[in-house]
Amino acid sequence: MRVAVASGKGGTGKTFVTVNLARTYNNPILVLDCDVEEPNTNLFLKGDLINERPSTILVPQVDESPCDGCRICAEVCEFNAIAVIAGKPLIFEDLCHSCGACATFCPQDALQEVEHVIGTVIERKSDSIRLIEGQIHVGKALAVPIIRDVKKESEKADEDMVLLDSPPGTSCPMVWTIGDADFVILVAEPTAFGLHDLQLAVETVEEVGIPFGVVINKDGIGDDRVEKFCTRHQIDIIARIPYDRHISEVYARGGDILEEYSYQVLFENLWQVIQQKVESQEVIHA
Amino acid sequence: MPDTISKAMSNLPKLRELVVLSGKGGTGKTTITASIATLSKDLVLADCDVDAADLHLVTNPTVITETKFFSGKEAIVDASKCSGCGLCEAACRFDAFQAQIDGTYSISPIHCEGCGLCVRLCPENAIHFEPRDCGKWMVSNTRFGPMVHAQLHAAGENSGKLVTVVRKEAKKIAEEHGQSLILVDGPPGIGCAVISSVTGADAVLLVTEPSLSGIHDLERVTSLASSFEIPVYVCVNKSDIDPRITETIREHTIENGHTFVGTIPFDEHMVQAQLQGLSAVEYIEGETRDRINQIWENIWTTW
Numbered sequence: 001m002r003v004a005v006a007s008g009k010g011g012t013g014k015t016f017v018t019v020n021l022a023r024t025y026n027n028p029i030l031v032l033d034c035d036v037e038e039p040n041t042n043l044f045l046k047g048d049l050i051n052e053r054p055s056t057i058l059v060p061q062v063d064e065s066p067c068d069g070c071r072i073c074a075e076v077c078e079f080n081a082i083a084v085i086a087g088k089p090l091i092f093e094d095l096c097h098s099c100g101a102c103a104t105f106c107p108q109d110a111l112q113e114v115e116h117v118i119g120t121v122i123e124r125k126s127d128s129i130r131l132i133e134g135q136i137h138v139g140k141a142l143a144v145p146i147i148r149d150v151k152k153e154s155e156k157a158d159e160d161m162v163l164l165d166s167p168p169g170t171s172c173p174m175v176w177t178i179g180d181a182d183f184v185i186l187v188a189e190p191t192a193f194g195l196h197d198l199q200l201a202v203e204t205v206e207e208v209g210i211p212f213g214v215v216i217n218k219d220g221i222g223d224d225r226v227e228k229f230c231t232r233h234q235i236d237i238i239a240r241i242p243y244d245r246h247i248s249e250v251y252a253r254g255g256d257i258l259e260e261y262s263y264q265v266l267f268e269n270l271w272q273v274i275q276q277k278v279e280s281q282e283v284i285h286a
Numbered sequence: 287m288p289d290t291i292s293k294a295m296s297n298l299p300k301l302r303e304l305v306v307l308s309g310k311g312g313t314g315k316t317t318i319t320a321s322i323a324t325l326s327k328d329l330v331l332a333d334c335d336v337d338a339a340d341l342h343l344v345t346n347p348t349v350i351t352e353t354k355f356f357s358g359k360e361a362i363v364d365a366s367k368c369s370g371c372g373l374c375e376a377a378c379r380f381d382a383f384q385a386q387i388d389g390t391y392s393i394s395p396i397h398c399e400g401c402g403l404c405v406r407l408c409p410e411n412a413i414h415f416e417p418r419d420c421g422k423w424m425v426s427n428t429r430f431g432p433m434v435h436a437q438l439h440a441a442g443e444n445s446g447k448l449v450t451v452v453r454k455e456a457k458k459i460a461e462e463h464g465q466s467l468i469l470v471d472g473p474p475g476i477g478c479a480v481i482s483s484v485t486g487a488d489a490v491l492l493v494t495e496p497s498l499s500g501i502h503d504l505e506r507v508t509s510l511a512s513s514f515e516i517p518v519y520v521c522v523n524k525s526d527i528d529p530r531i532t533e534t535i536r537e538h539t540i541e542n543g544h545t546f547v548g549t550i551p552f553d554e555h556m557v558q559a560q561l562q563g564l565s566a567v568e569y570i571e572g573e574t575r576d577r578i579n580q581i582w583e584n585i586w587t588t589w
Binding site: 015135170 | 308309310311312313316337338340343344358359375377379380396399401402403406407438440441442443445446468473474475477478479480481495496497498499500502503507510513527528531543552554557559560561563
């Protein structure tokens with residue numbers, strides 16, 4: 001089963017929910033931190049380093065001897081990553097989307113695709129939790145190839161539960177993260193910004209077509225507008241995490257909030273709800 | 287407006303652009319942006335968090351113009367011409383093609399990167415390219431001044447390019463109407479949309495919070511901001527959640543040669559301001575207001 005934790009707005013508590021779900025799961029679980037611009041799950045789950053490797057994309061490299069300066073490579077590049085100057089192609093690696101069009105259409109076979117490092121994939125393990133984190137290098141723009149790289153690691157996983165911590169927003173990085181999930185948890189705050197960004201996230205998850213439920217975090221800090229929106233649109237609120245300044249303080253310094261029994265129960269119950277939801281979906285599809 | 291700020295502003299020769307960033311989401315970028323807008327007045331606002339734009343919820347804009355945003359292209363399959371050869375699926379690096387029951391291929395617009403490889407490869411010319419409708423951008427009037435904002439479609443592409451359009455439009459307005467400041471509410475993270483928000487800007491204000499996540503994300507966004515070689519200002523929101531981490535952030539900021547401009551204590555009234563559709567300094571009196579005022583003054587007097 002694959003469960004993604006997402007939100008439109010940043011800072012609503014995606015990582016908070018991910019970390020505590022991972023800790024309350026009773027069997028081996030694989031956590032994928034797909035927030036590659038700002039991955040934080042490892043600050044809380046820690047664990048021993050198992051593996052660290054570069055995350056790369058393929059970019060073209062020019063072999064100057066066969067190149068006759070025909071400019072086809074620059075013409076087929078939709079991302080303006082190639083300019084032909086003084087009869088020779090100049091490659092702008094940071095604009096390259098790694099589509100392979102230039103190398104495919106070069107009539108002289110003068111373009112080789114070589115690996116270009118844009119990030120790191122790090123694997124850690126503690127007890128029954130394995131964490132794979134993607135990290136984009138500062139100054140690199142493309143998050144999606146690293147997210148796909150992280151997700152590739154889960155294809156050969158032994159764990160039967162995979163939990164994905166999504167980046168904020170509703171554009172390509174979020175969509176690639178949740179794309180193959182069985183269920184999406186949308187974490188929302190009961191505030192004006194929280195509601196607006198939840199609406200966008202709901203629209204996106206519906207567009208992708210995945211069953212989802214809403215977790216209201218910091219319940220009590222704002223008003224009932226998120227609650228009313230969910231009722232009106234028949235969206236299930238699958239958990240309410242009460243606003244508690246003490247919990248914010250413990251979490252801020254990296255402490256374990258599950259030492260408070262009520263939170264242990266809250267996350268165990270959330271697992272039950274998720275499992276019921278996914279099973280009922282399977283029945284519908286069968 | 288305090289005299290010191292008026293004086294500093296009147297001495298400035300040219301238009302300046304300040305980008306508010308945070309790395310981590312939810313630290314209060316939009317809250318601070320709206321408050322600075324209240325204190326400054328003579329400015330153009332640009333909301334560059336085009337994925338999840340929230341600034342309009344507290345600025346109550348009256349939209350004057352709305353423009354569709356087309357960027358890049360997307361591949362469309364004409365199933366009646368498709369022979370089902372599968373060349374497209376084999377060549378596509380973005381897993382955008384799916385074989386249909388009738389043997390033809392369909393394309394997922396969400397996955398299509400718009401590279402055109404398939405369009406050029408298809409032996410039947412069954413795939414064509416169309417401009418991609420990615421969202422819209424608006425020019426509005428607000429009680430703080432003009433504002434340029436945008437909305438990317440759900441699951442949309444090209445957020446970086448939309449950010450560039452928003453900033454360009456804001457600059458055009460400021461040059462036409464003589465405002466001295468463009469204030470940019472930036473997106474979270476450090477990737478494509480953030481790089482587009484800060485390229486060519488004059489200074490960055492980083493809003494963080496005193497938590498492990500906040501400090502970790504601040505390091506990454508600081509290192510990005512530093513690479514642009516423009517002034518970097520740092521402030522800590524919700525500073526009393528962990529005073530020790532707040533102090534560490536202040537020390538790091540100074541060690542790195544950046545300017546620490548102040549702290550704002552955690553204040554539940556901030557949420558109330560937001561629910562009322564007001565900026566924090568419009569709604570809150572007392573310490574929180576004073577601290578934000580101080581932050582703004584520290585930026586103007588050292589810029």
